[in-house]
Amino acid sequence: MRDLIVHEWISATGGSEKVLDRLVGVLPDAQVVCLWDDDPGRYPGREVVESWVAKTPLRGRKALSIPASLAAWRTLNVGEVDRIVVSSHAFAHHARPLRRAADAQKFVYVHTPARYLWAPELDVRGSGAAVKAVSPLLRGIDRRRASEPSSIAANSRYVRDRIRAAWDRDADVIYPPVDVARIQSVSDWRDELGPGDLAELDALPAQYLIGASRFVSYKRLDLVIDAGEASGLPVVIAGSGPEEGRLRERASAATVPVTFVRRPSDALLFALLQHAVAFVFPAIEDFGILPVEAMACGTPVIVNAIGGAPESVEAPLGGAVVESFTSVELARAVSAASSVDRKLVARHSRQFSAERFDAELLHWLNGEVIDLGRAAPGEAAA
Secondary structure (H helix, E strand, O other), X not given: OOEEEEEXXXXXXXXXHHHHHHHHHHOOOOEEEEOOEOOOOOOOOOOEEEOHHHHOOOOOOXXXXXXXXXXXXXXXXOOOEEEEXXXXXXXXXXXXXXXXXXXXXXXXXXXXXXXXXXOHHHOHHHHOHHHXXXXXXXXXXXXXXXXXXXXEEEOXXXXXXXXHHHHOOOOEEOOOOEOHHHHHOOOOHXXXXXXXXXXXXXXXXXXXXXXXEEOOHHHOOHHHHHHHHHHXXXXXEEEEOOOHHHHHHHHHXXXXXXXXXXXOOHHHHHHHHHOOOEEEXXXXXXXXXXXXXXXXXXXXXXXXXXXXXXXXXXXXXXXXXXXXXXXXXXXXXXXXXXXXXXXXXXXXXXXXXXXXXXXXXXXXXXXXXXXXXXXXXXXXXX
């Protein structure tokens, strides 16, 4: 059987790329095709084919390239294929190779239907005049293309519900892979730090809340500072991005100390998480890998009640859920999260391991039942 793996575009970092990495691992002979590849050499010895869009000025211009990408996905010249496995968060599920076996099946793993089309309230790109003008046409095309897959898997129950609403299709749920084993292979990540990182960690208060992500508006890192003020705890903000100036202005007016750690290494991030009282994750995300990484460190997590993150936290097992970001609610959530047994939090995270993802993925591709003993909501993983 000749497999083809389809991915939107390959970046050096990103949650969808972690899924792609596992797809490449479980389908060792598959060819990989994408719109463009910004991380060449990621898969040594594996053929990665870029679409014709990569050779145009539209390369890397995600919004402007939409019309061209729609055409590119329907004209893939990659030889005859027997099975197409797609990782889609925009339009990759439209993929149709020019040559394919008569009975070729298409399996689509959906990170989300294009948010700016189907959930514009969650994506500022959907509020632009140009996108609004073409959205009805694009939604019609997108819904028709979504009728083609033999099977669809969603990365959370939250996304499965969006798939039902947008495409009128059902989906299995396969949570994304998180490298829990790697995180838990080190008992204390401070022991892995170089002198500079160790000094940065040691300079922090003994107790603190942490938020970490790209510094962009929808991540709502300002609410991490609000949680610190509500609970009287110092705050650490880790990451980088265009909203840094605004966040620093908010931090300068805060009633608790706020420390910024820019672009931490993996080792420093895991050390920061391990030594935090709780990880605060206010964003509305389709799943949220960082909360699971925090739980793998034994750190309880506070998440938004909206989105996919509550599915992994399964409060009170992994932390607390916030219905509204008032001072009273934030203080309650911090108190609840800080009382959780951290050993149980770490154990709870293991049901989202990369190895579990691989097994569920193969069962899905083989048309088998996916239930492999994942803990049910309200039941800690063994």
